[in-house]
Amino acid sequence: AASKTSQKTCIIIGGAFGGLACIHHLLATTSLDQLEIILVEPKDFFEYTPGVLRAFVDPEHLKRISFMLSGLPSRVQHCQGWLHSISPEDRTIVVQKEAERFTLSYHFLVIGTGMSEYSEPGIYSQDILFEERIQNIKAQAERYKQAESILIVGSGAVGVELAGELVVKYPNKDISLCYPRDVLMEFPESARTMCREWLTKHNCNLQPGVKVIVSSLTTTDTGQKIAIKDSAEHLEADLIVLCLGSSGSTPDFISSSPALAKLVDRHGRLPVTNQFQLSAAQGVYVCGDCCTHPTVVTKTAQMANWGGIQVAQNIAQALKPTAIMTRARVAMRWPALLLRDPKSWPSLYVVSLGPDHGLLIINGVVLPTALGQRMASFVKMFIENSKVWESKGNWLGLGVWQLGDSAACMVDYLGL
Numbered sequence: 001a002a003s004k005t006s007q008k009t010c011i012i013i014g015g016a017f018g019g020l021a022c023i024h025h026l027l028a029t030t031s032l033d034q035l036e037i038i039l040v041e042p043k044d045f046f047e048y049t050p051g052v053l054r055a056f057v058d059p060e061h062l063k064r065i066s067f068m069l070s071g072l073p074s075r076v077q078h079c080q081g082w083l084h085s086i087s088p089e090d091r092t093i094v095v096q097k098e099a100e101r102f103t104l105s106y107h108f109l110v111i112g113t114g115m116s117e118y119s120e121p122g123i124y125s126q127d128i129l130f131e132e133r134i135q136n137i138k139a140q141a142e143r144y145k146q147a148e149s150i151l152i153v154g155s156g157a158v159g160v161e162l163a164g165e166l167v168v169k170y171p172n173k174d175i176s177l178c179y180p181r182d183v184l185m186e187f188p189e190s191a192r193t194m195c196r197e198w199l200t201k202h203n204c205n206l207q208p209g210v211k212v213i214v215s216s217l218t219t220t221d222t223g224q225k226i227a228i229k230d231s232a233e234h235l236e237a238d239l240i241v242l243c244l245g246s247s248g249s250t251p252d253f254i255s256s257s258p259a260l261a262k263l264v265d266r267h268g269r270l271p272v273t274n275q276f277q278l279s280a281a282q283g284v285y286v287c288g289d290c291c292t293h294p295t296v297v298t299k300t301a302q303m304a305n306w307g308g309i310q311v312a313q314n315i316a317q318a319l320k321p322t323a324i325m326t327r328a329r330v331a332m333r334w335p336a337l338l339l340r341d342p343k344s345w346p347s348l349y350v351v352s353l354g355p356d357h358g359l360l361i362i363n364g365v366v367l368p369t370a371l372g373q374r375m376a377s378f379v380k381m382f383i384e385n386s387k388v389w390e391s392k393g394n395w396l397g398l399g400v401w402q403l404g405d406s407a408a409c410m411v412d413y414l415g416l
Contacts, residue, residue, distance in 0.1 A: 008035050008107040010315060011093060013083050013253075015041035015069055016049075017301045018288035019112030020391045021308030023076055024398065029316035038077045038104065040095055044069055045130040046391055050301065051384045052123065052137075053161050054355070057169035059138045065384060067392050068130060079104070080128075083113075085256040088281035107283055108315050111270070112308060113251055114289040123158065123243070147238035148173060153212055153226065155179035156186065159243035160195060161352050167202040168354035178207035178235065184351065184359075191351070191359050191366045198353050198373070210235070214242060251290060265292055276311045285311040298347070301387060306405060350380040 010026065012019045019039065026037055048065035055062040069078050081097035092105050127133040144150065150166060152159050155177055163177045177183070183195045183206075199206060212235065216227035223238040250268035254260045263280055265271055269292040270278060276293065278284040287307030289299050296303045352358040358376030360367040367375060389397025 007033060008319065009038065009105065010035055010108040010110065011038045011040060011104060011106040012110045012112060013040050013093075014111070014113035014288065015039055015043065015046055015078075016112065016114065016288065016304070017387075017391060018304035018308040018311075019110065020046065020393075021305040022110050022112060022287065022312045023072070023308075024390075024393045025309050025312035026315060027073060027075060027393075029312060030319060032075055034319050035315075036077070037075060038079055038106075039069070039072070040079045040081060040083055040093070040104075041069065042080060042082050042128050043130075044078075044080060044128065045133065046388075047133070048384060048388050048391070049124060053158070053165055054352075055137050056123075056141050056144055056162070057165045059134070059141050062134060062137050065388055066130065066133075067388065071392065073393065083253040085253055086111075086260055086284075087257070088259050088278075088284055091283060108318075109284045110308075110311050110315075111284070111286040111290060112288045112304070113253075123162075123241075143239055144170070147223075149176070149223070149237040149239070150174070151176045151178065151224075151226075151235055151237035151240045152243055153178055153214075153240065154243035154245070155183040156243065156245055157184065157351050158245070160184060160199070162241065162243060163199060163204050164202075164353040164357075165355075167199065167204045168356075171203065174205065174237075175203070176205040176207055176235075176237065178210040178212070180209065180211045182208065187349070187351070187359070187361055188364055188366060190368075191361055194359060194366060194368075194373075195351070195353070198357065202354075207235075214244065217242070254290075267292065275314050276307055277314070285314065287311050302401075302405070305390070305401065350376050350383065352377060352380050 012022055019041070023037060023039060026035060045066050045068050047062070051065045052062065072078065079095060081095040084094040084096040084101060086093050086109070091107065091109070092103050093109065094101055094103055125133065125136055127136055144166060150173060152163050152175070159177060159179070160183055163175060166173065166175050177199065182192050183199070184192050196206060211229040213227045213229050217240060218225055223236060224240040225234045225236040226240055227234050250264060254264060254270070259281065260270065263270055263278070269290055270286045271292045272286050273279055274294055276285045276287050276291065278286055287310070288304040291307070293307065296307060346363050347361075349361045350358055351361075353373065356377050357373040358380050360372060360376035360379055366372070386397050386400045390401050391397070
């Protein structure tokens with residue numbers, strides 16, 4: 001049994017990419033005698049959120065991109081509840097589970113939560129139990145199946161990918177995509193052109209130059225309708241889906257924690273040091289969407305993972321490990337071995353267009369031709385599967401992404 005006099009407690013808030021990456025690397029670099037690991041997460045499952053859109057045409061896909069948190073190593077204690085507040089001055093947190101609140105003490109605290117509320121709650125839900133999530137996904141899939149006309153509002157990656165899934169699954173339905181300017185505005189013109197051509201070829205009705213009043217969305221006897229901004233007209237369809245991105249609202253636990261609330265920046269995030277540490281709160285680290293880091297600019301699963309790994313290395317180093325191999329792993333501070341800031345790593349984005357096509361964008365360059373679109377779908381599938389394996393702690397997934405991030409460092413180091 002571990003000695004409570006020498007054992008420290010690390011509490012990780014959030015069982016998504018950053019939190020799980022931190023856990024797996026703490027398991028690899030610390031011992032039970034050194035560190036007690038507690039995960040605070042209200043859900044009983046992990047879900048690879050970027051891949052959930054396919055589940056609306058194939059509900060069984062949800063099982064391929066999810067796993068139960070009960071499958072984590074026994075050393076990880078899963079406290080299933082919501083973080084209510086943090087008191088850095090006495091190193092405690094308050095957790096709420098249903099109507100009950102209780103306090104936990106920590107030596108190290110890792111905040112690895114998101115901070116977004118999405119415009120379409122059916123896509124990114126707050127289901128707590130996996131069985132509930134499955135049932136809600138099936139209910140959503142049935143809505144898409146029954147609707148003869150579907151209007152998607154918003155043409156970012158989520159709106160485009162949802163349109164792609166629907167036009168392939170239901171080629172005879174009336175699928176429309178409306179947006180104020182162009183599709184995929186965050187990507188190069190060549191990507192936008194290829195996207196428009198593919199959607200048009202698959203009979204998606206593109207409606208550019210349309211701004212809607214979100215609050216005007218109503219359900220009628222015949223379907224749904226939404227008002228067009230600065231116009232007396234409405235858009236109507238059996239089903240209208242809002243894909244307008246996230247609100248980026250500050251998490252409730254920050255608002256309920258006075259010591260943290262005064263630290264948030266104008267985006268509602270917590271600024272951290274290069275080591276992902278909250279400078280005004282000893283022993284508190286933040287990674288993922290709810291932090292502002294000096295070098296992590298993009299908010300992606302890869303960057304959340306990288307942050308979680310760095311936090312784990314910092315905690316392991318603070319514990320002064322004695323084992324030679326553990327000291328070597330901590331000193332190496334992988335994957336920052338080459339000391340390259342992640343903001344200068346090569347960028348890779350994949351936007352899926354149905355199950356068999358997509359757009360592969362590397363450092364702003366889009367792979368052309370139909371072969372490039374096929375390759376994009378393979379890369380998307382590979383990333384999806386390997387990220388699930390990595391988040392689960394599978395050695396293959398961990399190895400793939402250790403190599404991947406190291407390769408990203410090397411490409412930047414060589415100036416390729």
